[in-house]
Amino acid sequence: MNTKCLFLIITIISFFSGCHHEYSSDKNTKILAIDSLPSLPTHHSILEKEINYIAPQSGSVYLVWNIENLPLDELVALNDNTKLNKGKLYTPMSAIRDTFKIKLNVPQNYTFNYSFWITKNRQGHYIDYWDSKSHGRMQVSDDDPIIKKANYSKVETKTESKLLSKGWLALIFFTGVFSLLYLIEKKWLIHIKAPSHFETIVFLGISLILLQALARSEIVGINPLSYTNNPKLIVKIIRASFSDFSFVASITIVFGLVGLWIKNVKIKNALNLLFILFAIFIIIVAFVNITTVILLGKPFTYQWLYYSDFLGSDEAKTALQENISLSIIVNLVAYCISLFLLAKILHGTYKLLTAKKNLKYITLSLLSLTMMVLLFFSFKTDVNWTKGKSENAITSFVNSMMKANSNSYFFDTEITADEETFDPAKSTPLKTPLIDSYHHQVKNVLFIVLESAGATYFDAYGGGFELSPNLNKYAKQTLIFDQMYTHTPSTNFSLVSILGSMYPIISFKSITQENPEIDHPTMSSVLKNNGYRTSFFTSADLRFQNCNNYLAHRGFDNVEDFSMIKCDNQFHLDHAKFTEGNGMDDLCLADRLSRWLDLNTDQNFFSMLWTVQGHYPYFFEEEEQDYGVSNLSFNRYLNCLKRNDELIGLVMQLLEERGLVSSTLLVVTGDHGEAFGQHSQYGHATGIYEENLKVPLYLINPILFNGERVKDIAGMKDLATTVLPIIGVDTPEIWQGRNLLSTTSNEAFYFAPWSDYLFGYRNDHMKYIFNETENTVKVYNLKNDPKELTNLYNNKMNVELINARHKVSAWVQFQDNYINQILKKEQ
Structure with missing residues (x-):
């Protein structure tokens, strides 16, 4: 739920120091029996070698090592907590004050290579620093301890000030x-x-x-x-x-x-x-x-x-x-x-x-x-x-x-009588719907919403990082939408759009924060009224922007966040010392869903799982896979997306075990994208470029789909109006979405009000970004320029831009009136 980014700009706050684990050891070295390493020649002994690493600025250090000309899996068995990965052994070191220590069992007279990998600084923040200047290579001849001092070379990233x-x-x-x-x-x-x-x-x-x-x-x-x-x-x-x-x-x-x-x-x-x-x-x-x-x-x-x-x-x-x-x-x-x-x-x-x-x-x-x-x-x-x-x-x-409460040009410009009235569900019926018949056994709905999941990083969208083996596994029973967008790059705004089939409020303020009790039907409330069991489980903290209060009024039987779900791997934030945002391992959502499903196996269900690890600071505690990207945060983010794919695999497995795969529609999407330097931005809420807005959308079910792909433009508001007809439930007239399986559209509207007041309009391949704060316009042809590198704006585009402005004005004024009418009903 945002903000890499965003809030690094406050003046001075109190600093804190990291905690270190105490370490105690027996100072006597040992000679171990050679029988413990059957692959070694019998004339060699095993020495207990102590390595000391003086690293006062570090909070977590791994010794990365190997022994030349020996099978490394044998050494794993000899050394506790040691893992083998890509030809290297990783052993965590224990700390006492400024020194990290480890005792290894290594064979005598073999060549020992070692280096130090610092994974957290003293404050407990994740880093990824290899101390290349303190590495060593030696012949193991005795049990004398090795003492090394950390060499901290400044690692600069694009997000640091020199x-x-x-x-x-x-x-x-x-x-x-x-x-x-x-x-x-x-x-x-x-x-x-x-x-x-x-x-x-x-x-x-x-x-x-x-x-x-x-x-x-x-x-x-x-x-x-x-x-x-x-x-x-x-x-x-x-x-x-x-x-x-x-x-x-x-x-x-x-x-x-x-x-x-x-x-x-x-x-x-x-x-x-x-x-x-x-x-x-x-x-x-x-x-x-x-x-x-x-x-x-x-x-x-x-x-x-x-x-x-x-x-x-x-x-x-x-x-x-x-x-x-x-x-x-x-x-x-x-x-x-x-x-x-x-x-x-x-x-x-x-x-x-x-x-x-x-x-x-x-x-x-x-x-x-x-x-x-x-x-x-x-x-x-x-x-x-x-x-x-x-x-x-x-x-x-x-x-x-x-100017916080002042409106832009789009709120005030006059809409002439001869202009077409804005229709939020404007679309063209498909000659052949994507589903031939709605007479099927699909009655359950399960959403997995991936936090900060930009489509551009996923395999099916040309990501190239191989993050989606489980999604790829079920590709033949999936319908993929190539152009799925959030309307605003913010979690709580997307939450309202997904559940309530509506464009978000056109403001920097949010419905969840300002009007959590808003009287508006949602997927959960409609299905609850139709006899469904309903649940919302998230690994995040629902206190953000009052989301817990909003969800409490949406007809869910169960609403639980990280603080209520049992999970061994939680990360907490307290007032005295904080290193991560509140949350837990996304994989724990699968276990919570499993237990909830088993409570009642007869009733149809609707459940929504919402992850957190893809959000800054991209919590990922296990050993990271190196994706070859220059930005450390980006690499950790990609590992988090891979973890999300594991969650999808676990969910599909538990559905298969319960015989629910055929009767359940699984919807996998993201709440918004995430930028890592594209257009000089980091995070998601600063812009309305493709990296901010475009998310994946997979509809998975073996009866309904056969690996099709849809190329027309879809939005968050369209999810509820697509899902309910599949399971034979009528949609409320007040909803603004269209059915993605029976209609097509080439338009989309976006906005982001936090850095600049940004409005966007998409018509077929052309995308217009109006910066009302700086009074600038950017125009892109997404077919020829999908990364939005070439601004096509010029003074000869007056007619085209006037038309685009009128479209945005009509949308903004319609939506402003739409929200006001809903709120007036409550008064």
Whole structure:
């Protein structure tokens, strides 16, 4: 239920330290009997070899090793907790304080190769780091212990800020410059007076502008070290920092003028203190904003704050903890100190240059002229960054909060009388329905909704990662939809669309949070009224966006999340220390379903399983398969999708064991996609590209389907209106979906309101994305450009774009009225 991403942008929170397991061992080494290794020559003994690995920044370490020219499976039997994988042995090491230890039983006089694999850092966060510089190769001749010290080489990913870890370097630099200035003062016997209240504010403001420009340089991709080689970059960074300059200049002028006007010294001091605190806050936000923009594409907004349950959701806390460490806090403190040192340096330099009156006027004139020239040329410079990369983080957040409840153009534009009335179920009947007859024995319905499951990663959709052996196994009894989309890339929005056959509310606010008791029929309530047993089981935490309360009013007999389902592999989040979001192993859902089915074998059933492991932080505790992708989170995510396929296999197995396969329609889909760098985004809620919206859809039943594929466009709202007719249950007239088995459609509508106010319209192969926040348009031909790499927008598309805008306006206004009418009934 979202948010890799999303919430890494809050200022400083308390750091925590990881827990270590205590370790105790017998210091005496042993010679083991050679009979325990029958494959070894009898003249060799087995030594107990101790390996010590000093790794103070690590929380979990594996020794990865082998013995040359020996069968490794024999060594597995000799060493507890050791696993064999791809020609290497993996043994977990135990920790006592900063040292990880293990005792291995290894044959004497054989060559021993070893290395260290760090899987968690000291805070308990998952990492994937191979300490290649601490590996070793040796002849085992004695039982002397091996002692190695960890070599931590910085592993950078696309989601990390380089500058955020370089605060110490800035502090050293400014300390050196300040010391040099101090020595010059002493040598020339110049006495520089302490700055006045006004000077303190002015020079602190200038320092703020300069350090914000430094932070902005990384956001727009300019290396600060390149300024000397290419002075033109200075003009570019001034252009990129104009929003920061305007914001800081404004507050500096206000504070400065108020300070000049006030005569009371105590009030002046209080004013200066307030400005200093504000400056510290601004500089922290400026550097934290680097990571925010890397992940979200723009600064944090009020809409993101709402989406994260005002940072109360487990995902928000996890994201914060994943990205706030002692190192980052120390570097932020270093930048704050650098801010004051720079202000001192600028003030001292100014006083030195203006010690004489005539020099003072020359200096001021040159500075003013230089600034005007730079500003002039900065606005003549072409830029290649988006608006989000140059927005000031604070003003952007305030602006998003002020406009939170304002509507876009699409809500207000006039729909003319001659325009076609919007029909949410608009479609064309198929000449030949995909099911010949509805007279069959299929009466049960089972949904498996895969969290953050982007279609592009699945085998049937050209993924290439071989994640779906179980889905592939049942391909001959499956109907696959090639173009299945969520309407909004958010879990709780998709939940409402799937159950209630409706487009979501067009707002950053959600039905589950604001109106959980909404009077609207759902699949579960309709089937409950038709005598079905109903259940909803999820491995996630249903407290997110009040989903538990919403589901409590949907006619389910059982609604259970991770906190209620028995599972040995749960991951928890508590207030004192949190490393993962709340949840459990998705495979435990199969066991819970099995027990629920066995309680009543006579009654028809409807059940929905909703996974969690595909959501950030992609919890996966077992040994990961390497899929050859550069991003560690992406690799873990792919392992989670493979785990979801295992769940599908277990569910099919339990249905087969109970003789329920033929009588049960299994629906497998995703709630939304997940991005890993495509279009410079991570996670799912920041955009409405294919990686955000497109999900798999499999309908599985051996009686109904024979491996067919459907190419027309389907949406979440269409699932309920497709499923109920299959089992002979009438659908409520208020529902908005169409029957995917008897109709066809070439239109789709999307929106996402959290980063920018985004609206999308799909007509056949053409897709239009309207960014109402930035007033931009993107147009893609998905047939020729399925990855949306080439924006076809041009000024000659006026007629085409007007038509697309009218379509979106008609949809938005219809849906807004539709939701309002439902809510009015409750009042």
